[in-house]
Amino acid sequence: MRPYVFVNCAMSADGKISTIERRQVKISGKDDFDRVDRIKAGTDGIMVGIGTVLADNPSLTVKSADRKAERSASGRDENPVRIVVDSMARTPADADILVKGSGRRIIAVSAAAPADRVNTLRNRAEVIVLGERSVDLTALMDALGERGIGRLMVEGGGTLIWGLFAAGLVDEFRTYIGSVVIGGSAAPTPVDGEGFFRESDFPRLSLKGIERIDDGVLLTWSVEK
Ligand SMILES: NC(=O)C1=CN([C@@H]2O[C@H](COP(=O)(O)OP(=O)(O)OC[C@H]3O[C@@H](n4cnc5c(N)ncnc54)[C@H](O)[C@@H]3O)[C@@H](O)[C@H]2O)C=CC1
Numbered sequence: 001m002r003p004y005v006f007v008n009c010a011m012s013a014d015g016k017i018s019t020i021e022r023r024q025v026k027i028s029g030k031d032d033f034d035r036v037d038r039i040k041a042g043t044d045g046i047m048v049g050i051g052t053v054l055a056d057n058p059s060l061t062v063k064s065a066d067r068k069a070e071r072s073a074s075g076r077d078e079n080p081v082r083i084v085v086d087s088m089a090r091t092p093a094d095a096d097i098l099v100k101g102s103g104r105r106i107i108a109v110s111a112a113a114p115a116d117r118v119n120t121l122r123n124r125a126e127v128i129v130l131g132e133r134s135v136d137l138t139a140l141m142d143a144l145g146e147r148g149i150g151r152l153m154v155e156g157g158g159t160l161i162w163g164l165f166a167a168g169l170v171d172e173f174r175t176y177i178g179s180v181v182i183g184g185s186a187a188p189t190p191v192d193g194e195g196f197f198r199e200s201d202f203p204r205l206s207l208k209g210i211e212r213i214d215d216g217v218l219l220t221w222s223v224e225k
């Protein structure tokens with residue numbers, strides 16, 4: 001069975017998730033980062049695209065010692081399975097996601113990924129090959145389900161989130177809107193990629209929650225299927 005997929009990302013008041021040079025920006029405040037850590041601790045897997053790894057070098061670890069201890073006490077790894085969608089196996093061998101914290105890592109690559117880079121990554125992560133030139137996200141969800149991942153959190157970036165929406169794989173979309181303006185017509189947004197051309201293709205959402213956090217607001221939408 002495929003995992004329940006929820007996207008969580010933070011955007012500025014003008015709808016950007018980073019700067020035009022793809023520089024990471026602190027959009028969330030203390031309470032929202034704590035919320036993100038709490039939901040991360042409650043998931044089986046956490047996923048990002050290679051663009052995010054190269055731009056932000058995230059570790060995607062659970063930050064709170066109490067939450068890590070709770071996970072361990074219930075027989076799970078301290079961190080959810082960390083997953084990178086990386087068509088050409090560009091994840092650096094010393095990326096924080098591979099070297100920081102304990103727990104499983106999965107790198108999903110395509111058949112076009114160079115064999116030497118794939119072999120290097122196999123020393124640090126399980127590598128799954130799916131798709132010809134880009135990763136087949138539907139097959140990836142099936143593979144994650146087979147590996148026991150029931151709840152999957154996707155942090156971004158906009159290209160990966162687009163791919164997931166385009167494939168009809170998103171169940172829930174959570175956007176934190178922070179009190180900052182970033183600007184730039186080419187700055188990344190929560191959903192980038194090619195975009196939908198026909199209104200009939202737009203994913204339709206149903207608003208499930210509105211919550212004020214720090215000086216911003218969290219919107220929770222479910223995706224109508
Ligand atoms: N504010 C926030 O909450 C977050 C912001 N970001 C920002 O997002 C930016 C990175 O986003 P992007 O450059 O868009 O990269 P991304 O992180 O979305 O990764 C895109 C890559 O995913 C891979 N991929 C493989 N198969 C794919 C498929 N079928 N569909 C889609 N992608 C596929 C491709 O190699 C593609 O280049 C950074 O500036 C980062 O700071 C990232 C995460 C959260």
Ligand SMILES: Nc1nc(O)c(N)c(N[C@@H]2O[C@H](COP(=O)(O)O)[C@@H](O)[C@H]2O)n1
Nearest residue numbers: 010025026027028056058059060061155
């Ligand atoms: N929720 C949220 N708010 C922000 O303001 C952000 N900049 C991000 N960025 C995401 O968090 C990742 C960092 O993870 P680690 O702290 O290294 O574990 C980063 O890569 C973005 O995905 N998120």
